[in-house]
Amino acid sequence: MSQIVEQLKSLLGADNVITKDMTKYLRGGEQPAAVACPGTGEEVAALVKAAADAGVKVNVGGAVVDTTGLSGGIAVVMKRMNKILEIDRNNLTCWVQPGMPHKEFCDALLKEGLYFPPEPYAVSTSSVAGCIGIGDPDSKAFKYMPPRTYIIAYEMVLPTGEPMKIGSKCIKCVSGLDLIHFIAGTRATLGIFTKILVKLQPAPVCRSIVLADLPNITTAAKAFLSIQKRRLFVSRENAITNKLGQHIWSGAKGAVAFVDIEEFPKANVEYAKIVEAELKIAGATATKIISDEKEYASAELGWLKAREAVNLTDKKVRFTVGASNVVKGLDAAKGVVGALEDGEFALIEAQLGKVTVASANPEADAVKLNKAAMPLGGNVSGLLGSKLRCDEYSDQAxxxxxxxxxHNIRKEFDPKGILAPGIQF
Amino acid sequence: MTVAQKTDQNTLVEALINIAGEQDVVTGRVAMYAYGYDATLLFGVPRAVVFPESTQEVVDIVNYCRSTGVNIVPRGAGTNESGGTIPVDNCIIMNCCRMKKILEVDLDNYVAIIEPGVVNYDIQEMLAKYGYYYPPDPASYKASTMGGNVGECSGGPKCFKYGVTRDYIYGMEFVTSDGKVRWVGGRDYCSEPFYDITRMMCGSEGTLGYMTKFAIRIEPIPAAKRTMLAFYNEPVDAAQSVADIVAAGIVPTTLEMMDNLIINTAEDATGAGLPRDAGAMLIIEVDGPAYGDLDDQVKTITEVVKKANPKQFKIATTAAEVDACWLARRVAIGSVAHRAPSYSMQDITVPRSEFPQAVAGIVQTSKDYDLDIGILAHAGDGNFHPLVLFDQRNAEQSERVHKAEAALVKLALDLGGTMSGEHGVGLLKKPLLPNEYAPVTIDAFRKIKRAFDPINRMNPTKIFDL
Structure with a gap:
């Protein structure tokens, strides 16, 4: 193992290969041989090639790397590849390096009057590559579509060490198979990003957040349903139980509703009034309409911190139901995990019909919640959800x-099984 | 079994009839001729055309074809512009047109479950009764099937704001060449089984599997819209308006451009009173909530357009005027039949900033090859449909057309674009694929193909060779 570490030192420079005090770069119980911090695409290619030749596992992260299955392997931290390379206003595109912190990226673009809608998965550590690599349909996805929509080109190092490039500044491309959008959510199993081109939008002309303090999360869900029935679609329509809701509204007595409105000025004002009225009708004990830029940023950051706390815990079950069935979905969750207000958290992203609840026993609860969600037009999310759906139909085949x-796809790209060893199907 | 040991034709037909029924298997000479074409000028001859009516029939046909070495070419209405449904050697056409049920429409949850043979227009018409719609609407939407739309990842005039077909498919059921059925995705964005298989299937031109059901995202029709029509002296002026509208922070639903040649062929066809001396026409449409912001956007757009000194600028105020604005665009492609018996339509796409250079390049290509080329463009997307007019019976002219096609693709690639924004590669552009991608990228396509269809039975030889 020391051989690969020495090799990496010669490729990246000794200062960029860390073998002591690695903790701050790692998440998980296993210990890699080194943390490597490449500075260029060429260095990433050389690193992966060396690891592939030596049969050493590699995983990657923007600031922090998951070490599952990485014992004795290489944790690649992209902290040195963290710059915006080009903002193209005429084409509304931006070339960015993979390690650019996601929130910092969004903020830098907003200063330029430009907008990258996807939310950070974990606001304190997520990178742009992480956003695409995880591909999580965030709470703005109903209005703006999921993160995959925003990647239009990239450069990547394949598990063999070969660099590959695909895409252009065109927002439409059907030339060849769609490896551009497919790459979202692949979690570094098929390659490591070295450069990403995202499409942007003009920054919203007007933004407001409506906050409400509600007796419980179900009342928020009822208000959201009324808002949807009025065919009023906002950017984010979220609510979270009290404990994590404190990130958004410190001092709130109950569940916190967080409704983000990004429209042109007149619609923005009217939408905010309607949303606030519906939340009051549902039983809000207090509401706020936030339009001031600084207050908006603060409330949004609070939401992102709450989102991070939910995303980073394994003790949860995430499932979907039809957007009109969120109240029923919450009722079902109560039946499985107990009173939602008593748990660590319960979160709804209502337009997406997404419900996330804290669970002491996620595996067992997922089975029950999937059974409850399916008649409501949803299921547990991701691969586990696919399995549980198949189980419900007794269709193991x-x-x-x-x-x-x-497996076929992964094996074609990574025949030696080098990348992202923590990901198992 | 090798191709040299082809299954006997009678045995093949008998097997297909046993699976699908006599009424769903076509083998007559006329039918074989009809299904030998798509919207390109390419041609091939299938051994039979079969119309499965259920997923189980698809599985049985796929299993039979696998065991006998017969290739499968999936097809919908055959409106594609890439040669993607042209029969290949030793193949049957598997046509989705009789799997045309709308299985479920869930308005409250913004999802519908449909079969691949549903025509895009039919789902639009049905949804419109309830004030809903399915945003992607390719020009062929009155004829093209959803199976074809997903297979090609169709676009249309609304892409700039609303995206393309891939953005509206929540999940799907499909059958791969091993006869296995998979349902991937769900009724929302959160249900893909790790890899986003649905996205990979979109635009794969039937090379990875045969799609049998879709969950599509549907939406309420926006509360308000405004339609505007501008005529300019030169296409470059229209391009300037497009850039300025976007720079003003407005994301229009539609930015459709036609050049002088197409304006004239459309006027020949409609007599709608289009100014024949205009260098370009631009349809601009915005939509959104009905609280008065659209009027502000119209005001901004009016100012922006006036900066480019248009010959005419109209704001439609009635539904009839909106229809009048769209009439020329709707007849544009068919209208060129007044000028020439054949046309070749490309769908090169460039970064929006390169729009003027692309227009200039198309005009130059027209001169270089002594061919009439009209320009239709989804200008907001930088997506051009140069229509090369010619007579297919003239071999020398046809040869020049092929050279012009290659020159147009080179033009797009030189401007940092792509050879296909929404039509796909199929057979037509397959030889040009290496001009756009390095070998390592095309090899990555092959990895995907091998993962789905290692025996290369589904629409083989399309896009790239395995």
């Missing part, structure tokens, strides 16, 4: 077929 396809 279907799930085997799905996982076989996932």
């Amino acid at each position: 279907m799930f085997d077929n799905i996982t076989q396809l996932l």
Whole structure:
């Protein structure tokens, strides 16, 4: 193992290969041989090639790397590749390095009057590459579409060490198979980003947040349903139980509703009034309409911190139901995990029909919640959800077929099984 | 079994009839001829055309074809512009047109479950009754099937604001060449089984599997819209308006451009009173909530357009005037039949900032190859449809057309663009694929193909060779 570390030192420079005090770069219980911090695409290619030749596992992160399965391997931290390379206003695109912190990226663009809608997965550590790599449909996805929509080109190092480039500044491309959007959510199993081109939007002309302090999260869900029935679609329509809600509204007595409105000025004002009225009708004990830029930024950051806390814990179950069935989804969750207000958290992203609840026993609860969610037009999210859906139909063959396809794809790209060892299908 | 040991034709037809029924298998000479074409000028001959009516029939046909070495070419209405449904050697056409049920429409949850043979227009018409719609609407939407739309990842005039087909498919059921059925995704954005298989299937031109059901995202029709029509002296002036509108922070639903040649062919066809001396026409449409912001946007757009000294600028105030604005665009492609018996349509796409250079390049290509080329463009997307007019019976002219096609693709690539924004590669552009991608990228496409279809049975030889 010391051989690969020495090799990396010669490739990246000794200062960029860390073998002591690695803790701050790592998440998980296993210990890699080194943390490597490449500074260029060429260095990433050389690093991956060396690891592939030596049969050493590699995982990557913007600031922090998951060490599952990485014992004795290489944790690649992209902290040196953290710059905006080009903002193209005429085409509304931006070339960015993978390690650019996501929030910093969004803020820098806003200063230029430009907008990258996807939310950071974990606001304190997430990078732009992490946003695409995880591909989580965030709470703005109903209005703005999921993160995959925003990647239009990239450069990547394949698990063999070969660099690959695809895409252009065109917002439409169907030339060849769609490896551009498919790459979102692949979590570094098929390659490591070295450069990403995202499409942008003009910054919203007007933004407001409506906050409400509600007796419980179900009352928020009822208000959201009324808002949707009025065919009023906002940027974010979220609510969270009291404990994590404190990030957004310190001192709130109950659940906190967080409704973000990004419209042109007249619609913005009217939407805010309607949203506030519906929240009051549902039982809000206090409301706020925030339009001031600084207050907006503060409330948004609070929401992102709450989102981070939810995303980073394993003790949860995330499931979807139809957007009109969120109240029923919460009722079902109560039946499985107990009173939602008593738990660590319960979160709804209502337009997406997404419900996340804290669970002491996620595996068992996921089975029950999936069973409850399916008649409501949803299911537990991700691969686990696919499995549970197949189980409900007693169709093990279907799930085997799905996982076989996932294995086929991964094996084609990474025949030696080098990248992202913590990801298992 | 090798191709040299082809299954006997009678045995093949009998097997297909046993699976799908006599009424769903076509083998007559006339039918074989009809299904030998798509919207390109390419041609091939299938061994039979089969119209499965259920997923199980698809599975049975796929299993039979696998065991006998027969290739499968999926097809919808055959409106594609890439040669993607042209029959290949030793193939049957598997046509989705009789799997045309709308299985479920859930308005409250913004999702519908449909079969691949549903025509785009039919789902639009049905949803419109309830004030809903499905945003992607390719020009062929009155004829093209959803199976074809997903297979090609169709675009249309609304892409700039609303995106393309891939953005509206929540999940799907499909059958791969091993006869296995998979449902991937769900009724929302959160249900893909780790890899986003749905996205990979979109635009794969039937090379990875045969799609049998879709969950599509539907939306309420926006409360208000405004439609404007501008005529300019030169296409470059229209391009300037496009850039200025976007720079003003407005994301229009539509920015459709036609050049002088197409304005004239459309006027020939409609007599709508279009100014024949205009160098370009631009349709601009914005939509959104009905609280008066659209009027402000119209005001901004009016100022922006006036900066480019238009010959005419109209704001439609009635539904009839909106229809009048769209009439020329809707007839544009068909209208060129007045000028020439054949046309070749490309869909090169460039970064929006390169729009003027692309227009100049198309005009130059027209001169270089002595061919009439009209320009239609989804200007907000930088997506051009140069229509090369010619007579297919004239071999020398046809040869020049092929050279012009290659020159147009080179033009787009030299401007940092792509050879296909929404039509796909198929057979037509396959030889040009290496001009856009390095070998390592095309090899990555092959990895995907091998993962889905290692025996290369689904629409083989399309896009790239395995």
